[in-house]
Amino acid sequence: xxxxxxxxxxxxxxxxxxxxxxxxxxxxxxxxxxxxxxxxxxxxxxxxxxxxxxxxxxxxxxxxxxxxxxxxxxxxxxxxxxxxxxxxxxxxxxxx
Amino acid sequence: xxxxxxxxxxxxxxxxxxxxxxxxxxxxxxxxxxxxxxxxxxxxxxxxxxxxxxxxxxxxxxxxxxxxxxxxxxxxxxxxxxxxxxxxxxxxxxxxxxxxxxxxxxxxxxxxxxxxxxxxxxxxxxxxxxxxxxxxxxxxxxxxxxxxxxxxxxxxxxxxxxxxxxxxxxxxxxxxxxxxxxxxxxxxxxxxxxxxxxxxxxxxxxxxxxxxxxxxxxxxxxxxxxxxxxxxxxxxxxxxxxxxxxxxxxxxxxxxxxxxxxxxxxxxxxxxxxxxxxxxxxxxxxxxxxxxxxxxxxxxxxxxxxxxxxxxxxxxxxxxxxxxxxxxxxxxxxxxxxxxxxxxxxxxxxxxxxxxxxxxxxxxxxxxxxxxxxxxxxxxxxxxxxxxxxxxxxxxxxxxxxxxxxxxxxxxxxxxxxxxxxxxxxxxxxxxxxxxxxxxxxxxxxxxxxxxxxxxxxxxxxxxxxxxxxxxxxxxxxxxxxxx
Numbered sequence: 001x002x003x004x005x006x007x008x009x010x011x012x013x014x015x016x017x018x019x020x021x022x023x024x025x026x027x028x029x030x031x032x033x034x035x036x037x038x039x040x041x042x043x044x045x046x047x048x049x050x051x052x053x054x055x056x057x058x059x060x061x062x063x064x065x066x067x068x069x070x071x072x073x074x075x076x077x078x079x080x081x082x083x084x085x086x087x088x089x090x091x092x093x094x095x096x
Numbered sequence: 097x098x099x100x101x102x103x104x105x106x107x108x109x110x111x112x113x114x115x116x117x118x119x120x121x122x123x124x125x126x127x128x129x130x131x132x133x134x135x136x137x138x139x140x141x142x143x144x145x146x147x148x149x150x151x152x153x154x155x156x157x158x159x160x161x162x163x164x165x166x167x168x169x170x171x172x173x174x175x176x177x178x179x180x181x182x183x184x185x186x187x188x189x190x191x192x193x194x195x196x197x198x199x200x201x202x203x204x205x206x207x208x209x210x211x212x213x214x215x216x217x218x219x220x221x222x223x224x225x226x227x228x229x230x231x232x233x234x235x236x237x238x239x240x241x242x243x244x245x246x247x248x249x250x251x252x253x254x255x256x257x258x259x260x261x262x263x264x265x266x267x268x269x270x271x272x273x274x275x276x277x278x279x280x281x282x283x284x285x286x287x288x289x290x291x292x293x294x295x296x297x298x299x300x301x302x303x304x305x306x307x308x309x310x311x312x313x314x315x316x317x318x319x320x321x322x323x324x325x326x327x328x329x330x331x332x333x334x335x336x337x338x339x340x341x342x343x344x345x346x347x348x349x350x351x352x353x354x355x356x357x358x359x360x361x362x363x364x365x366x367x368x369x370x371x372x373x374x375x376x377x378x379x380x381x382x383x384x385x386x387x388x389x390x391x392x393x394x395x396x397x398x399x400x401x402x403x404x405x406x407x408x409x410x411x412x413x414x415x416x417x418x419x420x421x422x423x424x425x426x427x428x429x430x431x432x433x434x435x436x437x438x439x440x441x442x443x444x445x446x447x448x449x450x451x452x453x454x455x456x457x458x459x460x461x462x463x464x465x466x467x468x469x470x471x472x473x474x475x476x477x478x479x480x481x482x483x484x485x486x487x488x489x490x491x492x493x494x495x496x497x498x499x500x501x502x503x504x505x506x507x508x509x510x511x512x513x514x515x516x517x518x519x520x521x522x523x524x525x526x527x528x529x530x531x532x533x534x535x536x537x538x539x540x541x542x543x544x545x546x547x548x549x550x551x552x553x554x555x556x557x558x559x560x561x562x563x564x565x566x567x568x569x570x571x572x573x574x575x576x577x578x579x580x
Contacts, residue, residue: 016456019441039400052472056288056528082425
């Protein structure tokens, strides 16, 4: 039985850099606990020696030649950014 | 005009009965006058559609029109469309005008198809009722108190209400098949890797797959002919020859071996839905198919396995929505963490947040093996069950969903029960198999979908099996009363 409390949710939300309103915390804690209870059914399944399945066709990553194929499209791509200057994305100051 | 299938419309265009401009105008007028009742479109691209239609007519006049030339289609708002808002049903991407086209959109453009607009969907495709959309819920055309299903709810409702001849959908755990079932249309989720995911906003990358949502299996085959194929831009797309999916539609059902998983007919299945499925199976017997009970013993593991894998992959995929390069940004961030936390907190709705939190927890230090790796192992057990079953049968059948469409608001406070509405579809994604839902009857005026599951890359077989059913029945021809 997994029970997450408000402080667990706060911690996970910070890891995900995800704002969760204070008043919604108990509801998230309760719903997340229910979801974890549900998925913990898997603990009773014997899986020793079973190879984890990362790809439904067990395919491996296809590689391509290391060649330049894309054109520089910076202006077009940055046109959608909240804030840019001189080809750079702007964020609040990180280093004083 | 609006009651015709793609195949019929294409013939009408070729015979000069109407032009693509007239056809497009007809659908735009229907959207304009009727979609207020449904909310199935987020964006209608009328001007662009008429421009595309004009070009399609010119192409036809010049003698080079393919089968989809001039056919209006609706695109799920998960596909990036250059110069058009691509919101994925989220406030986060409400300001996002895509700078490029998804491969699927490119292919439809090249085929001469016309885009009517972008359809409503659950936020980032996370939901089974279309209620998590930032743009409000979509109504079911058969009963407007009911949900259309999700996440491709807008596409399903638009096709059912004849606001578009066909649409695209995407399916991570049932998001094409469950809404197809709830709205009484034909929906196909192809084999994982069959259709390019390039420019299709990612939810859970080891499960996501795009497919057609249409009135008939024949139309789904025509759509898949355009959509399928290897794409160098999608590293998960599979290099497997693309057949002509219409070539085998008329193959006989004589001797077809149909497997019925006993687990799909046990607890949780609505009795009246079960009856509809049983009579659909009798149709197949009449056509000479042989029905055999099979077992998929790990069926009960599908939902819990999915609710580790999908949220884990979504928490990783959605980390790109950071308020820096595109999408929503909060006002006056005081530092970088504040920018991330508030932009994401404001941009995402509650269901997306829940899944990001579950996934972040499952992938966090100390829990990764217990959750994600464990789920990847149970995923293999589920897949092995299908492989085993397909030694004895050609196709597996059962219900697409445990009930008909539920009412708006009925399950919103109960995420687990909502998750269980995908109980019959989720395992198919985990195993990467192709699956369909086709109209099989009604319960109290609400459509019921029959699910068909095939072997990897057996889309042509599924389409054949679906088409033969549609030659014997007319459930797929029924139109909701207010949208005739």
